[in-house]
Amino acid sequence: MEDNIGRFCRLPYPDHPNGCPNFGKNELCPPLFKPIPHTKFNDYSKLMLLWAEFDFKSYKIEMKQQWIENNKSKGIEKEPTDKQISCCLYWQNSVKRIIIKSLNTMIKDKNISEPSLILACGSGFKHKKGANNCASMEAGGINVILTFKKLHIDIEVKPVNKVILCILLGFRNNYNNILRNLDKIMYSKKVD
Incomplete structure (x- = not known):
């Protein structure tokens, strides 16, 4: 937990010299979404990190x-830039769908109650149709990179080889049942 995790949202990156354009504009992002007080996490019997x-x-x-293959037939010889092929608009939602499918499988097929808390990888994450968007873990005050490092999970800050997207789940009760039913769920780890 960090009180000023929103400072990362203001770090410049390509085409965004002032950081994330959602900062201060999206209700699920800092500073509009206030960090969750450290003591509030005590309301949950267990927290779980689910990732893909x-x-x-x-x-x-x-x-x-x-x-290259698609454009060769059109007579276009120019190769795409790394920036073009790395654009998250082309791959991010498919990775989020993997997480959503895993979460919904846990809830439906493994007889696990709905989590009382969901903080996601980035804002705008919905775990099911009709659900409200979830705030990001960062908006909740969680340093995702540091969390993964403390769990000894290899994560790249500026991804080159692999990208990890995750959600943090908070359960208020029924945790023993959750542990019994998680044996087939991949990419989950209990966070104490």
Whole structure:
């Protein structure tokens, strides 16, 4: 937990010299969404981190080859830039769907109650149709990179080889049942 995790949202990145354009404009992002007080996490009997790993390096190689093949027939010889093939608009939602599917499988097939808290990878995450958007873990005051490092999970700050997207789930009760039913769920880890 960090009180000023929103400072990361203001760090410049390509085409965004002032940081994330959602900062101060999206109700699910800092500073409009206030960090969750540390003591509030005591309301949950257990927290669980659910994540999906995406082979970003292979994806970019495949996308570059597809782009070249598709455009060769049109007489276009120019190769796509790394920036073009890395754009999250083309891959991020498919990775989020993997997480959503895993979460909904836990709830439906494993007889696990709905989590009382969901903080997601980035804002705008919906775990089911009709659900409200979830705030990001960062908006909740959680340093995602540091959390993964403390759990000894290899995560790249500026992904080149793999991307990890995750959600944090908070359960208020029924945790023993959750542990019994998680044996087949991949990419989950209990966070104490």
